[in-house]
Amino acid sequence: MIAEAGLAALWLAAAMALLQTFAGFGGLGDRLAQLTASLRGFAVAQGLLSLTAFAMLLWLFARTDLSVGLVALNSHIDKPMLYKIAGAWGNHEGSMLLWVTVLSLTGGLIALLERKLDARSFAATLGAQGVIALGFYAFLLFSSNPFARLSPPAPTGQGLNPLLQDPGLAFHPPTLYIGYVGLSVAFSFAVGAMLTGKAGPAFARAMRPWVLISWIFLTLGITAGSYWAYYELGWGGWWFWDPVENASLMPWLAATALLHSVSVLAARDALRAWTIMLALTAFAMSMIGTFLVRSGILTSVHAFAVDPERGTFILVLLALYIGGALVLFGTRIGSVRQGAPFHLFSREGGLVANNVLLSAILAIVLIGTLYPLIAEGLFGEQLSVGPPYFDKTTVPVALVLMLFLAAGPLLRWRRDGSGSLPRKLVLPAGASVVALILLLVLAPGTGILPLLGLVFAAGLAVASIVPLWGRKLLRTPLPIWGMVLAHLGVAVSVVGMASESGFTQERLAAVRYGEELEVGGWKVQLLGLDPVAGPNWTAIEARVLAKNGDGRWILHPQSRSYSSPVMQTNEAALLSRWNGQLYATLGAQDEQGRWQLRLWWKPFVSLIWLGGVLIALGGALALLGRVWRGFRARFPKTQQEGFA
Numbered sequence: 108m109i110a111e112a113g114l115a116a117l118w119l120a121a122a123m124a125l126l127q128t129f130a131g132f133g134g135l136g137d138r139l140a141q142l143t144a145s146l147r148g149f150a151v152a153q154g155l156l157s158l159t160a161f162a163m164l165l166w167l168f169a170r171t172d173l174s175v176g177l178v179a180l181n182s183h184i185d186k187p188m189l190y191k192i193a194g195a196w197g198n199h200e201g202s203m204l205l206w207v208t209v210l211s212l213t214g215g216l217i218a219l220l221e222r223k224l225d226a227r228s229f230a231a232t233l234g235a236q237g238v239i240a241l242g243f244y245a246f247l248l249f250s251s252n253p254f255a256r257l258s259p260p261a262p263t264g265q266g267l268n269p270l271l272q273d274p275g276l277a278f279h280p281p282t283l284y285i286g287y288v289g290l291s292v293a294f295s296f297a298v299g300a301m302l303t304g305k306a307g308p309a310f311a312r313a314m315r316p317w318v319l320i321s322w323i324f325l326t327l328g329i330t331a332g333s334y335w336a337y338y339e340l341g342w343g344g345w346w347f348w349d350p351v352e353n354a355s356l357m358p359w360l361a362a363t364a365l366l367h368s369v370s371v372l373a374a375r376d377a378l379r380a381w382t383i384m385l386a387l388t389a390f391a392m393s394m395i396g397t398f399l400v401r402s403g404i405l406t407s408v409h410a411f412a413v414d415p416e417r418g419t420f421i422l423v424l425l426a427l428y429i430g431g432a433l434v435l436f437g438t439r440i441g442s443v444r445q446g447a448p449f450h451l452f453s454r455e456g457g458l459v460a461n462n463v464l465l466s467a468i469l470a471i472v473l474i475g476t477l478y479p480l481i482a483e484g485l486f487g488e489q490l491s492v493g494p495p496y497f498d499k500t501t502v503p504v505a506l507v508l509m510l511f512l513a514a515g516p517l518l519r520w521r522r523d524g525s526g527s528l529p530r531k532l533v534l535p536a537g538a539s540v541v542a543l544i545l546l547l548v549l550a551p552g553t554g555i556l557p558l559l560g561l562v563f564a565a566g567l568a569v570a571s572i573v574p575l576w577g578r579k580l581l582r583t584p585l586p587i588w589g590m591v592l593a594h595l596g597v598a599v600s601v602v603g604m605a606s607e608s609g610f611t612q613e614r615l616a617a618v619r620y621g622e623e624l625e626v627g628g629w630k631v632q633l634l635g636l637d638p639v640a641g642p643n644w645t646a647i648e649a650r651v652l653a654k655n656g657d658g659r660w661i662l663h664p665q666s667r668s669y670s671s672p673v674m675q676t677n678e679a680a681l682l683s684r685w686n687g688q689l690y691a692t693l694g695a696q697d698e699q700g701r702w703q704l705r706l707w708w709k710p711f712v713s714l715i716w717l718g719g720v721l722i723a724l725g726g727a728l729a730l731l732g733r734v735w736r737g738f739r740a741r742f743p744k745t746q747q748e749g750f751a
Contacts, residue, residue: 131234154215289321557609585732593725600718627708
């Protein structure tokens with residue numbers, strides 16, 4: 108009865124979403140006071156019911172209930188418990204249920220916690236959130252039922268895709284979904300602002316925490332996904348410009364622009380139209396990502412579904428939500444009062460330039476991702492758009508963006524006519540010059556793009572800490588620390604990206620026991636191979652000796668075989684040092700009895716993910732600072748009583 112209870116909870120949650128929609132938009136009329144209390148109740152009830160449905164699905168996977176079709180297709184009686192639980196969202200239906208669960212819980216939190224919006228804007232926001240939830244409930248109930256029974260029950264289950272049997276599955280998808288759902292909240296706030304005509308600082312302050320949360324989790328999700336692909340797929344790369352990777356990057360780019368815009372609106376009452384449009388764009392990108400992953404129109408290790416009917420359903424939702432919002436934007440944006448004016452040479456102007464450049468990168472990635480699909484659909488031409496296109500088009504724009512990222516926070520609000528900016532940029536410019544000279548002397552053959560990346564990153568790293576000059580550090584507001592840390596994280600990531608791109612060394616060879624290879628100053632020797640067994644796999648594990656100077660380390664790359672489902676995977680072995688990573692994979696044995704061994708030395712590659720963590724931590728500090736400021740404003744006596 109667990110599956111039936113979960114399905115019943117899902118139906119009841121859909122009913123609550125319908126009531127929430129009616130109550131929310133009904134609250135725009137004369138019955139606002141009567142509907143507000145019930146609106147909060149509907150939103151909270153929906154969140155609890157969807158959580159119940161998802162808990163039932165987790166229970167089914169933990170028990171390996173093979174009478175449920177989804178469990179039989181994506182689990183196995185011998186699978187480790189971690190992957191049984193994580194397997195609940197490592198598939199199409201389960202991932203969509205997780206998506207709608209996070210969405211409905213967020214709506215419940217808005218209902219319980221939101222106090223900054225006026226009553227009509229609050230009702231319109233929850234009404235829009237109800238419409239979004241209703242569409243995805245319909246998708247689950249009529250097209251992707253996660254609780255459908257299987258008759259007769261499967262004997263053992265087909266098992267989870269071995270590429271997904273990794274701790275990354277427990278972290279990567281949920282963080283991304285929280286990020287996507289946060290963008291749906293921003294979308295709902297924007298719709299509410301357009302319906303009521305109230306898009307001022309109060310609207311921005313109410314939306315900003317949700318945008319920050321979304322941006323933090325998107326950053327963590329993309330960072331974790333990049334590292335997972337790096338060590339799991341055995342290709343030695345951290346980003347492949349895969350269409351589904353792009354589908355996660357595009358919402359992040361839009362969310363980054365939105366975060367800057369909403370902060371300006373909250374603090375300076377400017378960029379009102381920008382903020383609303385970016386909120387719509389960010390959610391549109393998350394919907395496009397959902398369509399790409401689940402429509403079956405592309406081949407990717409990330410794709411969950413190959414059912415065109417489901418893809419059509421999502422495409423219809425995309426057209427309804429985004430198309431309707433754009434129509435609303437066109438008809439109602441004129442009712443939104445223009446914000447405070449500012450001079451082009453100001454911090455607001457710098458943030459506008461920042462948004463334009465982020466939007467340009469977003470457009471480049473969107474075109475490169477969708478054009479092959481459109482060309483094949485309309486003209487029958489099969490095209491491939493890969494790293495050469497994306498690297499040559501996005502990197503130059505990103506370099507210009509780094510210049511504005513360095514200079515923008517140093518400008519004054521409204522108008523900067525002090526002439527202090529050149530003085531503040533002396534040290535960042537000096538750092539870039541020093542980096543350029545060192546690279547030309549020590550690494551004269553460096554490619555132009557890695558060279559520029561390292562030079563610009565050096566300047567940005569110094570510029571990111573300039574806002575702290577002259578401040579009492581212990582009294583500096585947390586949002587300032589957050590900005591400094593996030594911008595520093597960008598510089599750190601760029602150093603890792605440029606170093607990996609410019610200085611990676613690779614060696615592929617067929618070797619016998621005892622033979623020695625050299626790569627990146629390392630001497631590597633194959634000592635032997637051993638059979639090993641895991642809970643649901645067997646493997647041949649190599650013993651590889653890596654020597655560098657007086658240091659000696661043993662690496663254990665594996666060639667794994669899974670039986671359910673049948674699949675062969677390569678498990679990379681990584682040796683991390685302060686200045687890079689030695690990356691080793693084991694291939695097949697040839698006719699001469701030699702084993703293929705593939706080695707990479709990747710200087711400073713770990714900085715890519717360290718930078719991502721710093722960016723997310725910066726966002727978390729900014730969020731904590733905003734929350735604490737709101738707490739002090741709401742409870743002013745707390746500080747006097749010793750809780751400050």
